[in-house]
Amino acid sequence: QVQLVESGGGLVQPGGFLRLACTTSGETRDYYTIGWFRQAPGKEREGVACMKGSDRSASYADSVKGRFTISINVVNFTVDLQMNNLKPEDTAVYYCATDYGLGSGCRAPDFLSWGQGTQVTVSS
Numbered sequence: 001q002v003q004l005v006e007s008g009g010g011l012v013q014p015g016g017f018l019r020l021a022c023t024t025s026g027e028t029r030d031y032y033t034i035g036w037f038r039q040a041p042g043k044e045r046e047g048v049a050c051m052k053g054s055d056r057s058a059s060y061a062d063s064v065k066g067r068f069t070i071s072i073n074v075v076n077f078t079v080d081l082q083m084n085n086l087k088p089e090d091t092a093v094y095y096c097a098t099d100y101g102l103g104s105g106c107r108a109p110d111f112l113s114w115g116q117g118t119q120v121t122v123s124s
Contacts, residue, residue: 002026002113004096009118016086018120021078022096029053031101034079036070037108038092038120048094049081050106059106063089086122093117 008020035050049070069082095117103110
């Protein structure tokens with residue numbers, strides 16, 4: 001079992017930036033995919049960015065391409081989500097999750113263990 005904890009959320013003005021971190025513990029494996037998802041009030045949980053454990057390739061939702069970057073932080077042993085040029089529509093609770101290497105994309109139903117989430121609010 002893998003445990004995940006998100007950190008780094010907060011309130012930021014439009015155009016600002018935040019860096020989220022996902023700390024994993026437990027029986028992690030290099031081939032597990034780690035994903036960042038978000039859920040806004042009244043909306044379904046959506047995949048924001050995922051990094052495949054097998055080849056470290058990254059995929060992004062169209063709405064965040066060019067603004068968000070997922071990466072492995074080798075100093076802190078976290079999976080980070082750098083979010084730049086934030087917009088009000090990025091406001092949501094952000095979650096990280098793992099698919100235990102069983103999935104093939106960045107779809108929430110394929111991810112089996114989740115963190116508790118961290119709130120990101122973009123507002124002036």
